[in-house]
Amino acid sequence: MNFAMQRTARPDGLCVAVAGEVDAYTAPEMRAHLLEALRLHPVVIVDLSAVDFMDSQGLAALLRVRQEAESSGGGLRLEGVPSRVLKLLQLTRLDSVFTIHSVATEH
DSSP, X not given: OOEEEEEEEXXXXXXXXXXXXXXXXXXXXXHXXXXXXXXXOSEEXXXXXXXXXXXXXXXXXXXXXXXXXXXXXXXXXXXXXXHHHHXXXXXXXXXXTSEEOOBOOOO
16 A cells, blocks of 8 residues: 655644555545644645545545644645646535645646
8 A cells, every 4th residue: 555644844834745545544544644733733734746546535534634724723735736636626626625735747
């Protein structure tokens, strides 16, 4: 299974880089990791540039963390969103719900 996360402090928030496949098996781990990051810093940036695949469970995990961030007065931002994940966000109309800072350029 191809999945990894790395946390990095930045001036604009705590960045969590997610890599690999975010699906029913890995989404709970991503959600837990992002919620922990939110406890450490009110602003969490999720770098999705290395995500190969995301399904509805991944979207649900991101939504849950976004709700938690907003209810605690913080924020969640997506960056480096690959085109395949952006399409999923657009199809579900979640592209208007999430703050998307940047879209990954793919070769």
